[in-house]
Amino acid sequence: MLMTDLIPTHSNENGNLLVSGRDLHEFLEVKTEYRHWFPRMLEYGFAENVDFVAIVQKRPTAQGNETTYTDHHIKIEMAKEICMIQRNEKGKLARQYFLDLERKWNSPEMVIKRAHEFLERKVAALTTENLVLIQQNNELKPKASYYDMVLQNKSLLSVSKIAKDYGMSAIALNKKLYELGIQYKQGDIWLLYAKHQDKGYTQTTTHVIDADKSRVSTKWTQKGRLFIYDLLKREGILPVIERECEAS
Structure with missing residues (x-):
């Protein structure tokens, strides 16, 4: 398995690298169920909406129904600390993986790339806003055209x-x-x-x-x-x- 394939990650709109708590739990091969394990990790001082956010999701059951479960998107900084807490080889490997990701994420090339993507999103948002303004202007235009x-x-x-x-x-x-x-x-x-x-x-x-x-x-x-x-x-x-x- 390649180092870059260990645990899936993604980023949010603020440019933070995030990892699924459940994916991390599975990789670390923790024996305790996730619903009990994650609250125990929070006892080390992690705060919701600062170090992680709770995500409520739905998934199909074997019977064809849907069940609701909670996952957590946690910042890489929190993920590294959790890996250290495990004190096993899997934890060491995951921590090294996250450190490597951070180095690449904060490289000048990646910083420039994220800045460019941020500007593209801003331009897209402004374009959408302009379209709304044009539409609103068109709605007012009949009165103006008659007055003109x-x-x-x-x-x-x-x-x-x-x-x-x-x-x-x-x-x-x-x-x-x-x-x-x-x-x-x-x-x-x-x-x-x-x-x-x-x-x-x-x-x-x-x-x-x-x-x-x-x-x-x-x-x-x-x-x-x-x-x-x-x-x-x-x-x-x-x-x-x-x-x-x-x-x-």
Whole structure:
């Protein structure tokens, strides 16, 4: 048997070499059952979550069921001391094995290798974090895209054009704004209630037809368009562009 094959080891995320308590118990050929032997080893001053961690595992039984048993992942430093306690040839061999592993583990080449692997894990974690941020940004993007579309447009809009944003008719949007206490109808035109009149949401213009006739019309500013957006959003009514993004 090669020295490197004596007892399986692994490392944790903190760069500590670990060995299974049960694997060590088996190699040392201890006659006492593991469940009695390991607590006895702890009497030498080893502390849980400092020198070792308890691992609860499941394994199949001969009857096809599952049974639960406890193993311990112990640091190499603790494993070396346990080997010394045994005072036999197996203990000496295992201790020498762990010393050899430590020398290799702490060699400049291995330190650099672990540092490189650590950086790779950090980069992978950052990449995952960036993907999450991108996803969150995409979830917020529909609102931003609608705002961008509004802010880029400086012209006045008829209510029918704003209604089109929501897949509604001008009649339906005017009715909704009336129900929400935003506007009222006077003759053929819709006017804002007093508390909204000085907000810059609309502009009323007069179109002269001839010397005796003229037509008054109310158009919405982009500020008014955003006011409608926030108002309807609170009512659960979204623009078509945002509904399509949510559906996808």
